[in-house]
Amino acid sequence: MRNISDIIEGYLKGVIEVSERDYIEIKRNEVAEKFQCVPSQINYVINTRFTADRGYLVESKRGGGGYIRIKRIRHHTKSDVLSDIIERLEHGASQSMAEDIVFRLLNEEIISKREAKLILSASDRTTLLLPLPTRDDVRARILIAMLFTLKYQSSI
Amino acid sequence: MRNISDIIEGYLKGVIEVSERDYIEIKRNEVAEKFQCVPSQINYVINTRFTADRGYLVESKRGGGGYIRIKRIRHHTKSDVLSDIIERLEHGASQSMAEDIVFRLLNEEIISKREAKLILSASDRTTLLLPLPTRDDVRARILIAMLFTLKYQSSI
DNA sequence: ATAATTAAGTCAAATATAGTCAAAGTCAAT
């Protein structure tokens, strides 16, 4: 039996998928009602699953006519996706950030499953085995170096 | 009368056997309950019987809706070459060692050119930016981790 | 303007899982 957060995540992604535009607007209370949960659960889902690292941008408005808008960040080229990620890596990278990023790259078909596994294994905390905050800095440099390689790859 | 660990091992393998997919998801507490043992016994069974060396890959999630997922993996055909290299990496790796290894893997067609570049960029001294001898240890661990994932490729 | 109403946001406690580690127990081979 799956948890409700995963179900709501799947639902929202499905709605984005079939949407004409690349964003959707939801009413927090309606979604909470639909899934029989408290409204703040929707915030939880958004904060843990629709992050910038995973390629989403969220905006909202309170009060009458309020909404939560979830936008899938679309770049024109793969190179742009990589630049975007590299930029956000400049200030260190936790393991979960690395995981989100790799999963996103896989999703956008910028890397293969094998490459995803290579990157994840290289940036795993049990691999680096360094004390914080050094570990997060080294991880960030490793990720940046690899993504740079992907970005400026001479075509074979 | 066999011990409980062997019985649980047999049970889990049976479940994998009859499963449609090549992986299963269990709830640690449920299995512990079924066999009347403490939950950590399940970890013991998994750590001793469902290791990568025996051809399994285990993932898990804590919290509500948590699970333990056990997957079957298959060995890469070039597994022996990789084992060989991994063994020789146990005592640290200089950058030139890393380069030699990557070229050998490329030559033996175990990795692609793109993968070669990824591995080299991750293990470069300007990426790691750590003082010796830490740097060579971290490089070795990174290489080992990456080669390990190549060796045990999930069949999914 | 001000108050009332309608939304969304925050945060921490409660709950639900799984992981770690070391002490204690078991058993077969000296």
Next chain:
DNA sequence: ATTGACTTTGACTATATTTGACTTAATTAT
């Protein structure tokens, strides 16, 4: 009887999810 490998157990830790009380912001009504 002793040793050593393997197993069992449970206290403690780590992490993810769920829930709800309280806060903040925007709009609407007076």
